[in-house]
Amino acid sequence: MRALGILARGVARVEDVLLASLGLGLLAAAAAQLVFRLFGGGPVWLDPLMRSATLWLALIGALVATRENRQLQIDILSRHLTGWLGHVARTVVVLFTAAVCALLAHASWTLVLLEREGNTEIFAGVPNWWALAILPVVFGLMCLHALGQIGRPLQHEPLPGTVLP
Amino acid sequence: KIATLAPEGSNWMREMRAAGDAVKTSTEGRVELKFFPGGVMGNSDTVLRKIKLGQLNGGAFASTELTTANQDVAVYGLPFTFANLEEVRRVRQVLDPKIKAGFEHSGFVAAAITGGGFIYMMSSKPIATQEQVRATKVWVPEGDVVGRIAFEELGAPSVQLALGDVYTSLQTGLVETVGNTTTGAIAFQWATKLKMMVDLPVSYTVGILVLDQKSLAKLTPEDQAAVLAGIEEAFARLEISNAADDLATRETLRNEGIEIVVPAESEAAAWRDVGRRTVERMQKEGLISAEILAALNQAKSAAGSH
Amino acid sequence: MIWLIALGLLLLAFLGAPFFALIAAIALLGFNAQGYDLAIVAVEINRLGEMPVLVAIPLFTLAGYLLSESEAPKRLVRLTQALVGWLPGGLAIVALVASALFTALTGASGVTIVALGAVLFPALIQGRYSERFGLGLVTASGSLGLLFAPSLPLIIYGVVAQQLNTTPQVSVEDLFLAGIIPGLLMLLVLSVYAITQSPHIPPEQRRFDWRAARAAILDARWELPLPVLVLGGIYSGRIAPSEAAALTAVYVFLVTVVIRREIALKRLPQIVREAMMLVGGILLILGTAFALTNYLIDAEIPTQLFAWVQAHVHQKWLFLLALNLFLLFFGMLLEGYPAIVVLTPLVLPIATGYGMDPVHFGILFLANLQIGLFLAPLGMNLFIASYRFKRPVTEVIRASWPFFLLLFACALAITYIPWLSLVLLDR
Ligand code: NA
Ligand code: NA
Numbered sequence: 098m099r100a101l102g103i104l105a106r107g108v109a110r111v112e113d114v115l116l117a118s119l120g121l122g123l124l125a126a127a128a129a130q131l132v133f134r135l136f137g138g139g140p141v142w143l144d145p146l147m148r149s150a151t152l153w154l155a156l157i158g159a160l161v162a163t164r165e166n167r168q169l170q171i172d173i174l175s176r177h178l179t180g181w182l183g184h185v186a187r188t189v190v191v192l193f194t195a196a197v198c199a200l201l202a203h204a205s206w207t208l209v210l211l212e213r214e215g216n217t218e219i220f221a222g223v224p225n226w227w228a229l230a231i232l233p234v235v236f237g238l239m240c241l242h243a244l245g246q247i248g249r250p251l252q253h254e255p256l257p258g259t260v261l262p
Numbered sequence: 263k264i265a266t267l268a269p270e271g272s273n274w275m276r277e278m279r280a281a282g283d284a285v286k287t288s289t290e291g292r293v294e295l296k297f298f299p300g301g302v303m304g305n306s307d308t309v310l311r312k313i314k315l316g317q318l319n320g321g322a323f324a325s326t327e328l329t330t331a332n333q334d335v336a337v338y339g340l341p342f343t344f345a346n347l348e349e350v351r352r353v354r355q356v357l358d359p360k361i362k363a364g365f366e367h368s369g370f371v372a373a374a375i376t377g378g379g380f381i382y383m384m385s386s387k388p389i390a391t392q393e394q395v396r397a398t399k400v401w402v403p404e405g406d407v408v409g410r411i412a413f414e415e416l417g418a419p420s421v422q423l424a425l426g427d428v429y430t431s432l433q434t435g436l437v438e439t440v441g442n443t444t445t446g447a448i449a450f451q452w453a454t455k456l457k458m459m460v461d462l463p464v465s466y467t468v469g470i471l472v473l474d475q476k477s478l479a480k481l482t483p484e485d486q487a488a489v490l491a492g493i494e495e496a497f498a499r500l501e502i503s504n505a506a507d508d509l510a511t512r513e514t515l516r517n518e519g520i521e522i523v524v525p526a527e528s529e530a531a532a533w534r535d536v537g538r539r540t541v542e543r544m545q546k547e548g549l550i551s552a553e554i555l556a557a558l559n560q561a562k563s564a565a566g567s568h
Numbered sequence: 569m570i571w572l573i574a575l576g577l578l579l580l581a582f583l584g585a586p587f588f589a590l591i592a593a594i595a596l597l598g599f600n601a602q603g604y605d606l607a608i609v610a611v612e613i614n615r616l617g618e619m620p621v622l623v624a625i626p627l628f629t630l631a632g633y634l635l636s637e638s639e640a641p642k643r644l645v646r647l648t649q650a651l652v653g654w655l656p657g658g659l660a661i662v663a664l665v666a667s668a669l670f671t672a673l674t675g676a677s678g679v680t681i682v683a684l685g686a687v688l689f690p691a692l693i694q695g696r697y698s699e700r701f702g703l704g705l706v707t708a709s710g711s712l713g714l715l716f717a718p719s720l721p722l723i724i725y726g727v728v729a730q731q732l733n734t735t736p737q738v739s740v741e742d743l744f745l746a747g748i749i750p751g752l753l754m755l756l757v758l759s760v761y762a763i764t765q766s767p768h769i770p771p772e773q774r775r776f777d778w779r780a781a782r783a784a785i786l787d788a789r790w791e792l793p794l795p796v797l798v799l800g801g802i803y804s805g806r807i808a809p810s811e812a813a814a815l816t817a818v819y820v821f822l823v824t825v826v827i828r829r830e831i832a833l834k835r836l837p838q839i840v841r842e843a844m845m846l847v848g849g850i851l852l853i854l855g856t857a858f859a860l861t862n863y864l865i866d867a868e869i870p871t872q873l874f875a876w877v878q879a880h881v882h883q884k885w886l887f888l889l890a891l892n893l894f895l896l897f898f899g900m901l902l903e904g905y906p907a908i909v910v911l912t913p914l915v916l917p918i919a920t921g922y923g924m925d926p927v928h929f930g931i932l933f934l935a936n937l938q939i940g941l942f943l944a945p946l947g948m949n950l951f952i953a954s955y956r957f958k959r960p961v962t963e964v965i966r967a968s969w970p971f972f973l974l975l976f977a978c979a980l981a982i983t984y985i986p987w988l989s990l991v992l993l994d995r
Contacts, residue, residue, distance in 0.1 A: 117837035120630060120844045124821060127627055127814035134436060134811065141410065141422050144620065152617030154626050155855065158848020159588065161841070168586035169849050169906060178583075186583045193580055197589040200596055205610035211314055225307075228617060232610055263866075270735060300733030302865055304615055315605040317866065427620060430741060430808045 105245070108238070109164060116157045123150050142223075149228045156235040163194075164242040191246045198240035205232030263296050264471070265303035265312070266322040272449075273503055274469070275299050278322065281496035288488040293481060295489075305424075313474050314369070320473035324378070326406055328470060331368040334361050334554040336544075338466040341412040342537030343558070347505065350377065350466050352565035353558065360557055361470075370472040373490050374497035379508045380463035384447055384456045385439040386432060390523050392416060392532055401428055401437035407549060408465070409441070412540040428452065443467060444511040445504070453518045461524045462533060471497065573597065587906040588852045595859035602867065612859035616851055621727060621740060624813035626847045628718060631813075631820040632673055633843035636683040638823075638830040641670065643788045645687050650784035654776050656769060659695040660762030663688040663705055664712060664755055669795060671713030673816075681710040681952050689957060696767040700967045705762070707953040707964055708971035711938040712754060714904075715747035715931060717802045718812055721904055721938075722747060724854060725930045728912040731861050732870075734926040740809050744802055746927045746989040750935060750982045757974050790823045850905050857909030870917035877918050884922050888983050891915070892936055896976075899940020900947045907937050924986070931989040935982045939975045942968055 126147050133143070162168050178186050212226040268274035275297065282295035303309050303318060306327035312318045325335040337357060344350050354377070362372040389395045395418060402409035402420040413420040421437050431437045432455040440452060441464055447453050471493055478486055516522065525533070544550045581590055595609050616622060635641070648662040655661065666688070671680045685706040692702035714721050726740035785792065798816050801807035807815065824831045831839065864870055881887045894915075898907050912933070919929045942949040944965040953968075954961045982988055 113841055114837075116844050116848075117840045120626065120840035121836070123623075123626055124630060124817055127623075128818045131811070131814050131818060141420075144404075144422060147623050148620065149617050151623050151626060151851075152614065154844055155616050155848050155851030158844040158846070159852035160848070162845045162849050163586070165845075167845065167849070168588060169853060170581075170584050170586045174582040174584070190580060190583050190585045193585055193593075194589045197592050197596070200606065201592060201609065201613075204596075204606040204608075205613070207605065207607035208311070208610040208614070211311065211607065229614060232614065269737075270733060298865070300737075302731060302733045303862070304611075305618060308611055308615060308618070311611045312608060315607050315611065317599075317604050317608050424620060427808065434807050434811070436808070436811075 112157060112161055112164070112238075116154070116161055119150060119154045119157065123147060123154065126150065152228065153231050156231055160235050160239050160242065163198075163239050164245070166246055188247055191243055195240045195243040198236050198243055202233045202236035202240060205229070205236060209233060263298065263318045264320040264322065264473075265298040265309045265318050267301045267306070267324075268299055268322065270299045272299075273500060273507070274322070277496040277500045277503075278471075278493075280499075281492045284495065285489050285492035288492065289485045293485050293489055295492075313472075316474075316477075318474075319477040320373070320471060322469055322471045325468045325470055326403065326408070328472065329407075331370055331472070332361065332364040332372075333549070333551060334364040335468075335470065336408055336550055337361070337554050337558055338468050339406075339408050340537065340544075340550075340558075341408065341465050341540050342462070342534045343541075343562075344380075344463055344466050346463070347380070349562065349565050353561040356561040356564075357554070357557060360554065364554075365472065369475050371475050371478055371490075373471045373473050373493040376469050376497040376500045377504060378467040378469050379443040379445065379504055381441045381443055381465050381467055382459050382461070383439060383441055383464055384452070384459045384520070386435075386455055386457055387438045389439055389458055389460055390525065391529055392536075395439055398438040399436065401431070401440045408540065408544065411543055411549075412536060415536050415539045415543065425450075429455070432456070441465075443508065444515055445507045448511050448514055453515055453520060456515075456518075456520050458521045458523060459515060461522050462530055469497075469500075588849075588856050591853065591856040591860050591906070591910065595856060595863050598860075598863035598867065602863070608862070609856075609859040612862050613852075613855035615858050616855045619727065620810050621723060622851070622854075624718070624723060624810045625720060625851065626844065627813035627817040628673070628720060629847050630840065630843045631816045633839055633846075634820050634824045634831060635673065636670075637835075637839055638828065640791050640824070641666075641684050641687055643784075643791060644669070645684070645691065647784040647788045647792075649691075650777065650781040655763075657759065657763030657766035659692060660697065660701075660705060660766060661759045663692060663709060664758050664762065667706075667709030668713035668716060668751070668755055671710065672716035672719045673795075673798075680713070681706060681949060682956050685709070685953070685956055697765065701765050703953070703957060703959060703964060704967035704969075704971050705758075706957070707942050707949055707968040708758070708975065710949040710952070711941050711975065712758070713751070714934055714938045715751035715754070717744035717747070717799060718809060718816070719747075720850070721908060721934055722930070723809060724850075724905060724908050725912060725934060727854070728857065728861065728909055729916060729926055729930060731858065732865075732913060732916055732926075734916065734920055736926070738926045738930065741802075742927050742993055743930055744809075745992045746931050747934075748803075748992060749988050750931050750978070753981065753988065754935075754975055754978045757978055758971065761970070761974055790827060794819055794823075853906055854909055857913075860910070861913040864913050870914060873914060874918045874921040878921065885984070887918075887922055891919070891932075892980065892983055895933060895936035896940045896943055896979075899937035900943040901940075904937060904941065907940075908934075925990060927993065928986045928989040932979070932983045935979045939972060939979055942972060944969070944972075 126143060130143055130147070159168070209226050209229050209232070212229050213224075264278070266274065266278070278295075278297055282297065286294050303312060306321070306323055309318060309321045310331070313321060326339055328335045344353070358375050361375065365372045383389060383395070385395075385398055387394070387398045389398060396416060398418070400413050400418050400420045402413060402422050404422045404424050410420055410422070421431075423431055423437065428437065428440060429450060429452060432440065432452055442450070442452065447456065473489075478489070481489065512522065541550070541555070545552065545555065577590055577593060592609065595612075596606055599606055599608055644666050645662065648666050649659065652658045652661050667680050667684055670684050688709070689702050689706050692705065693699060713719065722743045723740055726738055726743050729738040794816065797819070798812050801815070802809065802812050825833065825836065877887070881890065895911070898911060915933070916926060916929055920926055941947050944950065950961055950964050950968070953959070954964045
């Protein structure tokens with residue numbers, strides 16, 4: 098049980114670091130792109146790389162948001178449900194979210210297999226399915242993160258758009 | 263279910279819908295073609311995935327979008343290879359069947375190929391000589407390997423952008439030299455931003471409608487034949503109207519104040535040289551097969567002897 | 569069966585199921601009913617990595633978060649105060665203009681209330697405006713600015729509308745142009761109202777103070793070029809949205825982190841992580857919405873819906889009125905982004921069927937949605953203001969209803985007068 102906890106914290110740490118690095122990396126790529134656009138030249142893979150980074154950012158950002166229970170949602174009713182009723186409601190929502198994530202993970206795994214067969218490239222030498230592989234990984238983890246919410250105390254988390262330290 | 267990037271209301275859609283009606287009549291309603299125009303099903307990669315997954319049964323593509331399914335489709339896009347439409351017509355009589363056959367192992371059936379016309383270089387800057395082209399920012403369609411190699415051979419680094427981003431980029435000066443058919447330059451409203459066109463065909467563009475082999479195999483042989491015939495007839499009509507449009511649109515371009523310059527023979531020879539080097543490199547990098555190149559050269563010399 | 573599923577999903581929504589899961593569930597059920605491989609949903613989500621304009625979203629959001637974490641909001645208020653604070657109602661106009669600029673840049677109306685409201689609300693009270701007026705203003709201020717470039721909701725609407733193959737095509741650049749006059753109209757109407765509500769200013773304070781203005785301009789010298797660069801670039805057509813985003817993000821990073829050093833390097837990863845969580849939340853919803861839209865198109869539901877509406881609603885004005893109320897209601901119920909991605913594929917084909925221009929529709933759509941954000945009793949911004957300023961929601965509602973009515977009048981004008989949106993376009 099303790100090993101599982103350590104593993105979970107490790108995964109969370111990796112997600113956080115990856116998310117911040119991808120964000121800063123995209124910023125650096127944007128800066129490089131501006132320089133190239135002003136002075137001409139630049140590698141052909143920069144634009145496709147930035148687009149793939151956007152997909153990765155979106156998915157990992159959503160993954161972290163799921164872990165912290167901060168996805169966009171309506172919470173007018175759940176806010177007023179307390180006691181065992183709130184607990185039941187929370188469990189139902191969590192199971193539903195986990196089921197959807199599991200289906201999405203399976204669906205994207207099928208896509209990755211299909212893409213490996215097709216053998217197309219994003220840019221020189223990088224096969225397309227590498228970029229796609231993020232999909233099943235993220236949805237699989239998202240399913241686990243959703244299930245991790247079971248039994249946690251029901252707390253009202255502010256929406257990410259409104260969060261400031 | 264067939265997807266295409268061609269917008270509703272275009273020649274393409276009109277003829278394809280006509281094909282749909284013809285097929286419905288000739289199969290007594292057993293087969294209906296349903297079209298999804300304007301890219302609602304996503305870009306070409308997405309459409310190809312959806313065909314494999316069974317949501318769609320086919321798609322109409324520009325030849326450059328099908329290189330993953332059949333490498334040989336790149337042959338008409340080889341730069342500075344064709345001198346005039348007559349030459350293209352004779353070469354296509356030989357090569358079109360070979361290209362269709364090349365789809366055999368890809369899971370697709372190429373129902374019909376239609377000519378979209380010549381692509382010309384156009385620019386918001388003077389581009390009468392290679393030297394002048396080198397001094398501009400050149401656009402190459404995203405994923406267009408041929409174009410990238412060609413401009414590398416010229417010594418002009420290119421900017422890769424999706425077709426839809428070109429108009430804004432011409433406006434902002436991000437790109438200055440672009441390639442398109444005369445019809446395309448007007449349809450995408452680029453003409454208002456351009457000043458000069460070089461009257462030397464860069465490459466030839468074709469549209470190909472491919473169907474999913476498995477879906478087609480589910481029909482009776484008679485219905486299959488009816489579907490293929492309906493699409494083929496529509497594409498033959500398209501070919502004629504595209505050629506007529508191309509002539510008419512030159513006049514429109516002139517009226518937009520675009521100067522159409524005929525390059526000096528020395529310049530044209532230099533461009534053909536760029537074309538030759540591009541083809542050599544593509545062959546060396548395994549981007550085009552020796553067989554189709556041999557067939558192309560044979561067909562070209564046969565066309566020349568006429 | 570369909571009704572049972574719909575009821576189940578509605579219940580899950582109210583119990584707090586995430587929007588992305590709800591939208592994905594509908595798409596999965598739909599494709600399953602059509603007998604397709606569910607991998608199509610993954611194909612659609614993957615399109616998030618294929619659209620150049622979407623790269624703008626993380627970049628703009630990052631810029632917005634960095635700005636709101638720096639002292640920029642204070643400087644912005646000080647500057648506008650020095651420039652128009654001496655007018656009757658000037659302070660309130662400052663608050664409105666600053667909020668609009670801030671929301672346009674950050675795209676998240678909640679952030680405006682939280683980050684700028686903290687500066688504006690006390691300033692208004694100090695300027696002897698009534699507490700009720702001040703509270704109403706900061707609540708409503710979260711709904712201004714969404715129509716100005718480079719607001720994210722405009723970009724998202726553009727992206728979704730492009731999936732629907734309208735004639736004429738919708739471009740993000742056109743939307744940016746179309747939003748200018750409607751956005752200014754909303755600002756103007758609230759400014760006039762602010763003047764009527766302003767406290768009496770002694771004549772000696774009604775002077776433009778050159779020295780204060782100069783000092784404020786000097787103080788904001790690094791931030792000032794930003795709106796000029798970005799808005800000037802976009803509106804003049806010199807730079808594309810994705811380039812504007814790169815420029816904004818890099819510029820803001822240089823100013824806040826390197827030049828002013830108001831954000832310590834140590835805090836940077838945490839801020840980036842917060843910003844990217846919001847981006848992930850929005851983009852995953854957009855990705856699942858691609859799948860939903862694709863299912864709707866495949867099953868020809870918009871066409872059927874249009875036929876049904878056309879059979880029941882014969883007059884265009886009646887349709888428009890129904891549209892107003894419908895959008896207000898959903899703007900209140902759903903937060904902005906889910907409302908945009910779910911409603912656009914359903915309602916836009918109907919609107920174009922009634923002969924509306926898709927760009928005009930986009931502007932009226934967002935105008936209605938944005939004021940729905942503080943429509944009683946469930947609008948999101950009411951709760952954010954209540955939480956931020958520690959006032960009961962009922963008090964926030966009482967304070968903000970005059971603002972709501974005025975903006976509703978603007979939304980009606982924007983709906984019924986297409987000219988306001990389309991005059992700046994070459995149509
Ligand atoms: Na919400
Ligand atoms: Na605002």
